[in-house]
Amino acid sequence: MxxxxxxxxxxxxxxxxxxxxxxxxxxxxxxxxxxxxxxxxxxxxxxxxxxxxxxxxxxxxxxxxxxxxxxxxxxxxxxxxxxxxxxxxxxxxxxxxxxxxxxxxxxxxxxxxxxxxxxxxxxxxxxxxxxxxxxxKEIKFLPNRPTIPPENGNSVSVGWVSDNSEIFLYKAARYTIVYFKNENGKRVRYVKEVPYQYILENGNYIPFFPEPSYDNKITVSMATFDRALREISEGDPNKSNYTILGFILEVLVYxxxxxxxxxxxxxxxxxxxxxxxxxxxxxxxxxxxxxxxxIKKRSSLKFNQDYIRSFGYLAGLK
Structure with missing residues (x-):
């Protein structure tokens, strides 16, 4: 269970x-x-x-x-x-x-x-x-969502619209990376959470996830995405064992x-x-x-395959 x-x-x-x-x-x-x-x-x-x-x-x-x-x-x-x-x-x-x-x-x-x-x-x-x-009530994501990495700027920002009667409900948003890893000839599916940011503490980068808030937008720097992607295969020299399938935004509305x-x-x-x-x-x-x-609302974000390949990974769905 x-x-x-x-x-x-x-x-x-x-x-x-x-x-x-x-x-x-x-x-x-x-x-x-x-x-x-x-x-x-x-x-x-x-x-x-x-x-x-x-x-x-x-x-x-x-x-x-x-x-x-x-x-x-x-x-x-x-x-x-x-x-x-x-x-x-x-x-x-x-x-x-x-x-x-x-x-x-x-x-x-x-x-x-x-x-x-x-x-x-x-x-x-x-x-x-x-x-x-x-x-x-369900939220609605704003149109024209950015790709990863974005064409302009150094961060990925996505907003959404809540019903006027529910603008003062807490939300918790996060990006995730969905990927396959080859293990003993089998492809195993994993999900990597992307933190809001990494905090350098005693020489180590600590992921930081904020508390729920009234915000109707999430913005995460590309430097954070870069580090999260590197962590997927940290310590494994065979980067081609990893296939990035997609980036998903999840928003919880309390x-x-x-x-x-x-x-x-x-x-x-x-x-x-x-x-x-x-x-x-x-x-x-x-x-x-x-x-x-x-309630949970999800949205997929498009990504640049060359960006994924720069880490040595295979690029799956675009």
Missing amino acids: KIVDFILLFFLSFLLVSCNEDFSPFGKEKEEIILNCVLKSDNPFQTAYLGRSFMVTNFNPASDKQDRSIRNGYIRIWYQDSVKIFSDTILTIQNNSTNGVAAYYNKKFVIQPNTQYEIEAEFDNGRKLHATTTTP DKNLTRYYASKADLSSSFTISINENDFSNIQGGRGIFGSF
């Missing part, structure tokens, strides 16, 4: 930060029921998490190795005239000493843009948690709930007390947590 998206949900249930007049590094303990579920448009495999909040004796919530997940819950999501039931399972988190955590999933749940979804988690004792999300969650994180640096009694953002009625959604 895939666990990439679940890991986000798991760590969303960690303690958040607030401020208190009488300074203490840790707030008072109060157990809360946590429900986290982020619906995604690019994958029909949807996941949810139920758990209990907890206190730690240091500033690292990940130091707690106990399984705080809740089993035998009943999760449903309604939309329009349909309902989706989530099954429970056990997932193992890498680098975590627990035997596994309970998660809930539906592997045939395709969400649509501009649609309201309502989640309910119910327990044997009759307690219920409830929340709603409305998926964002709903109002995720936008508020990410916006609240910006205030954490000015807070001093770890507490579960006052968290940064929750939209779960009857408990704590996040029920949100995002």
